[in-house]
Amino acid sequence: EKENAEIRLSDPLQYQSIVDAEWNIIYDKLDKCVKSGAKIVLSRLAIGDLATQYFADRDILCARRVTEEDLQRVAAATGGTVQTSVNNVINDVIGSCEVFEEKQVGNERFNIFSGCPSGQTATIVLRGGADQVFY
Template sequence: MQFVPRWVPEVGDGTTSVVLLAGEILKQVKPFVEEGVHPRIIIKAIRKSLQLCMDKINEMAIRIEKQSKEEQRALLIKCAATAMSSKLIHQQKDFFSKMVVEAVLSLDELLPLNMIGIKKITGGSLEASQLVSGVAFKKTFSYAGFEMAPKSYNDCKIALLNIELELKAERDNAEIRVDNVKEYQKVVDAEWQTLQQTGKIHESGANVVLSKLPIGDVATQYFADRNMFCAGRVLDEDLKRTMKACGGAVMTTVNDINPKVLGKCDYFEERQIGSERFNIFKVC
């Protein structure tokens, strides 16, 4: 089983085959070990067999040189369909092989394969799966006032934050008792500080705000009143994919927010897919 963690990052498929193959090799080697054959001789024989296998594979291999994009695409679809033949989705391999190839080819040469996100949704059929040319992630928790905000934008400008825009919550049914003006002023100042931060975000020109940390009800209502969409507690993976796809930078302070650090995409919408709502950024 130690083969699997090394095999998957390198090849990505064939984990069952490699385990069965390794088990069969050990089965064939066992009699020689019992007869006292030195391990070095056994290892030398295995390495010799490996070389013979590599020579045979190179002999059978088909060289791919100077193909047109259409021919290359058709070959990749065949390869993807072959890899899916032993999976649970083998009956829909024609459908998913085209989707997989389209996803890989849509990546820029400098972008790694982990930029392709896979989101699983309960319910519906396999053929209802779709490829989003951009970024999509599940809707995060939202406070009251969120429903007032628009759910779609054209020429979207995105503020990516690692800032908490929320007043610290107390325990359930907690109350604050203030016995002097100074204590009351501290409460007002805390809320005012949040409003100052949201004001600077609004002045930057952003109309979609994504933050890794919570965005409270005060900030949510502020953004909704100004026709801005916001989402807090966005997963780090989704925030980084959005940054790489749409540009911009993740900011840790509102003081440096300006149009140059905002991400951009042609279209944003929040849409119901199956039993979940998703935030979708297209044509980044």
């Protein structure tokens, strides 16, 4: 969670109930993502190892730390909407594409969305033989 919380316990045995509640919240959010039917989850925030593995076990690709500009571009091309919560995700906010590929060009990896219903753009990746580029 983004917010820090302080909890004071009078009985050490209460600690496990707090830990269990946190795990339940995490798994509830992950289940909501899976139940939405999405096959690709993009997040502007970090995605932990637990969530990454949870999605991978269910054939869902996830990408973390996606820039706001890229999220908006993908949403516009796929007909989706950027969501700020996993609650009330309906089919109308989930975008679609015909083909999704992850390609490596040099040392960088790119997520390629092809056959998007609203896609009217193209990305061109230019590479040179050196790290220096002169204009």
